[in-house]
Amino acid sequence: MKKGHQVTMKEIAKKLGVSVSTISRALKDSPELHPETKRKIVEMAKEMNYQPNLLAQSLRISRTKTLGVIVPEITSHFFASCISGIQDHANKRGYNVMICQSNESIDQEIANIRTLVASQVDALLISLSRETNHYEHLYELYSREIPFVLFDRVQEDIPVSKVTFNDAGGAYQVTHHLLEMGCRNIVFVSGPEDLYISKKRKEGYLKALNEYGIKENSNFIKVTDLTLEGNIEVAKEIAAMKSRPDAVFCMIDPVAVDVLTYWKSIGLKVPEEIALAGFTNNPTSAVVEPPLTTVSQPGYEMGKLAVSHLLDQLDGLASDDPISIVLETTLVPRKSSNRQA
Amino acid sequence: MKKGHQVTMKEIAKKLGVSVSTISRALKDSPELHPETKRKIVEMAKEMNYQPNLLAQSLRISRTKTLGVIVPEITSHFFASCISGIQDHANKRGYNVMICQSNESIDQEIANIRTLVASQVDALLISLSRETNHYEHLYELYSREIPFVLFDRVQEDIPVSKVTFNDAGGAYQVTHHLLEMGCRNIVFVSGPEDLYISKKRKEGYLKALNEYGIKENSNFIKVTDLTLEGNIEVAKEIAAMKSRPDAVFCMIDPVAVDVLTYWKSIGLKVPEEIALAGFTNNPTSAVVEPPLTTVSQPGYEMGKLAVSHLLDQLDGLASDDPISIVLETTLVPRKSSNRQA
DNA sequence: CTGTTAGCGCTTTCAG
DNA sequence: CTGAAAGCGCTAACAG
Numbered sequence: 088m089k090k091g092h093q094v095t096m097k098e099i100a101k102k103l104g105v106s107v108s109t110i111s112r113a114l115k116d117s118p119e120l121h122p123e124t125k126r127k128i129v130e131m132a133k134e135m136n137y138q139p140n141l142l143a144q145s146l147r148i149s150r151t152k153t154l155g156v157i158v159p160e161i162t163s164h165f166f167a168s169c170i171s172g173i174q175d176h177a178n179k180r181g182y183n184v185m186i187c188q189s190n191e192s193i194d195q196e197i198a199n200i201r202t203l204v205a206s207q208v209d210a211l212l213i214s215l216s217r218e219t220n221h222y223e224h225l226y227e228l229y230s231r232e233i234p235f236v237l238f239d240r241v242q243e244d245i246p247v248s249k250v251t252f253n254d255a256g257g258a259y260q261v262t263h264h265l266l267e268m269g270c271r272n273i274v275f276v277s278g279p280e281d282l283y284i285s286k287k288r289k290e291g292y293l294k295a296l297n298e299y300g301i302k303e304n305s306n307f308i309k310v311t312d313l314t315l316e317g318n319i320e321v322a323k324e325i326a327a328m329k330s331r332p333d334a335v336f337c338m339i340d341p342v343a344v345d346v347l348t349y350w351k352s353i354g355l356k357v358p359e360e361i362a363l364a365g366f367t368n369n370p371t372s373a374v375v376e377p378p379l380t381t382v383s384q385p386g387y388e389m390g391k392l393a394v395s396h397l398l399d400q401l402d403g404l405a406s407d408d409p410i411s412i413v414l415e416t417t418l419v420p421r422k423s424s425n426r427q428a
Numbered sequence: 429m430k431k432g433h434q435v436t437m438k439e440i441a442k443k444l445g446v447s448v449s450t451i452s453r454a455l456k457d458s459p460e461l462h463p464e465t466k467r468k469i470v471e472m473a474k475e476m477n478y479q480p481n482l483l484a485q486s487l488r489i490s491r492t493k494t495l496g497v498i499v500p501e502i503t504s505h506f507f508a509s510c511i512s513g514i515q516d517h518a519n520k521r522g523y524n525v526m527i528c529q530s531n532e533s534i535d536q537e538i539a540n541i542r543t544l545v546a547s548q549v550d551a552l553l554i555s556l557s558r559e560t561n562h563y564e565h566l567y568e569l570y571s572r573e574i575p576f577v578l579f580d581r582v583q584e585d586i587p588v589s590k591v592t593f594n595d596a597g598g599a600y601q602v603t604h605h606l607l608e609m610g611c612r613n614i615v616f617v618s619g620p621e622d623l624y625i626s627k628k629r630k631e632g633y634l635k636a637l638n639e640y641g642i643k644e645n646s647n648f649i650k651v652t653d654l655t656l657e658g659n660i661e662v663a664k665e666i667a668a669m670k671s672r673p674d675a676v677f678c679m680i681d682p683v684a685v686d687v688l689t690y691w692k693s694i695g696l697k698v699p700e701e702i703a704l705a706g707f708t709n710n711p712t713s714a715v716v717e718p719p720l721t722t723v724s725q726p727g728y729e730m731g732k733l734a735v736s737h738l739l740d741q742l743d744g745l746a747s748d749d750p751i752s753i754v755l756e757t758t759l760v761p762r763k764s765s766n767r768q769a
Numbered sequence: 770c771t772g773t774t775a776g777c778g779c780t781t782t783c784a785g
Numbered sequence: 786c787t788g789a790a791a792g793c794g795c796t797a798a799c800a801g
Binding site: 093138139141142143145146151153161164167170171174183184186187188201202205206207231232344348370371374375 | 487502525526528543546548572685717
């Protein structure tokens with residue numbers, strides 16, 4: 088199957104007996120042009136259904152007005168929201184977007200960067216894969232002076248702008264809420280410990296405990312690999328603890344949902360016997376029974392801020408010096424943590 | 429902020445004292461080339477960290493190896509899965525993907541097509557917006573001989589390949605299941621009636637009723653505009669019917685979830701007092717209480733099939749004659765329809 | 770106000 | 786086996 092022919096400036100030029108440059112000028116509304124000529128050209132272009140070839144244009148001006156986006160997983164609601172925010176605001180400023188997913192694989196992430204760079208995107212927005220534990224590919228982008236920003240899953244040392252949530256703050260909010268609900272033995276279910284969010288959320292958890300004069304108890308920190316099996320394993324462990332904790336704070340909602348589902352299956356009552364909270368405010372968390380207390384992270388907003396800042400830098404509206412944008416989260420208290428009722 | 433310089437073939441050529449064409453040949457492993465020269469060039473290219481400029485290449489060969497995808501909503505789990513399937517399989521065959529969302533707006537859909545075409549994508553995969561009720565933009569693509577396929581939200585008359593689910597079949601499965609559960613007064617909650625899926629699912633619903641000798645009852649067909657308010661309105665209406673139906677089949681899961689939530693708030697018990705079923709098998713449907721009976725539509729698979737067929741056509745591995753690929757759905761019976769217990 | 774010219778980075782005849 | 790030259794569609798000096 089081959090594509091049909093596309094009208095070019097040359098053809099309009101021939102038809103009208105003028106030069107290609109005149110066509111080019113008319114179509115970008117150059118002032119130094121006879122209004123009548125311009126009118127004729129614009130009309131003819133429309134009549135012939137001319138569509139500019141962005142490829143040629145980009146090659147010529149060496150700017151594609153296209154941004155590359157790399158996310159770990161497009162099917163995650165949170166990342167889909169980010170993408171949505173990026174797209175809308177990129178389009179609003181005349182930019183297109185190419186999206187890739189790394190599927191949580193560093194090799195795929197590197198491959199994605201290669202293709203996007205080869206496609207000559209003007210800049211990149213990247214959220215790192217879970218697997219990403221070395222950063223040469225990012226430093227290479229940096230040294231090649233290809234502008235990029237990191238969002239959500241960031242690496243702190245790279246001198247580029249980053250957009251993150253106040254993860255520690257959010258974890259503090261949840262933990263503080265559980266404490267206010269009267270819980271004192273609060274388990275934190277962490278993801279792999281080298282993850283940025285694992286560290287930050289643990290930090291907030293500990294800070295809240297500390298304010299209540301409770302000190303860190305390593306038995307109360309469980310680690311899951313974030314798979315269904317891993318999550319259930321942790322749920323089992325907690326249910327079987329000799330002196331059962333009165334609350335559990337899971338690093339992300341999906342973990343909390345898996346834990347909840349398991350506990351329901353063994354008849355452990357939430358929140359009566361044990362309170363539960365998550366993080367992210369996935370759509371799922373609102374509809375489980377009981378509805379899950381969580382912390383909302385506005386993904387659309389994050390995408391919007393990330394792309395706006397990046398484009399400000401590209402367009403010279405913002406300094407090239409890297410900045411860090413931190414979004415605040417909001418506690419969403421729901422029944423799963425309501426021990427007062 | 430400006431991008432750094434990228435190494436070009438010209439520079440490699442100068443450094444090695446050969447011509448650009450030789451570089452080009454070496455890099456695409458042309459056989460008519462001295463092995464030693466080739467080795468040297470490949471080595472130097474790697475050393476200089478050469479990355480081909482896909483833009484220039486595409487302009488030259490007038491193929492971008494890029495596909496355009498348009499979906500109504502990237503944040504919908506179903507469409508995100510489709511995209512994921514498309515991406516994975518496009519990449520596998522050396523193609524890139526540009527994704528756009530129409531946000532259920534026909535104007536946005538048209539705009540998306542324009543940009544993608546201007547970006548010279550080799551072909552398009554489109555799932556129509558809810559608003560799309562005229563099809564000039566598609567016929568124009570067709571007449572301009574830009575290959576495209578439609579998936580999920582299709583328009584039947586356009587002579588291009590389409591990938592859909594057996595929507596009528598799925599609706600039949602659900603309705604049949606409800607009938608087997610002993611329900612005889614089954615309401616169908618439809619979306620806007622001009623939607624393809626509204627029509628098809630109603631068709632399956634009626635077929636199942638018919639097999640049980642139940643004839644169409646227009647009071648038992650409710651229409652929602654698919655907004656939260658519309659869905660709740662319908663839920664209210666049904667709860668208030670003088671002789672209340674014993675089952676409700678909602679055209680898509682989100683509607684069923686809204687209905688369920690409302691009913692829970694007024695104390696109407698599912699499935700004891702009324703059975704409920706949805707369609708799509710969103711992640712949400714598994715975790716609501718009670719878990720929702722639904723029909724699963726494998727989005728990843730749909731994306732995969734759509735893109736594979738399209739690329740087969742592009743690469744001449746499949747005939748250009750339009751075909752229709754129909755995916756079967758699977759009934760997912762859950763507690764919300766279990767009237768036997 | 771408009772045409773001529775050069776060239777973005779690459780591929781591909783056509784000659785040697 | 787390799788180089789020279791043309792050209793993909795467009796923009797942007799530079800002339801006039």
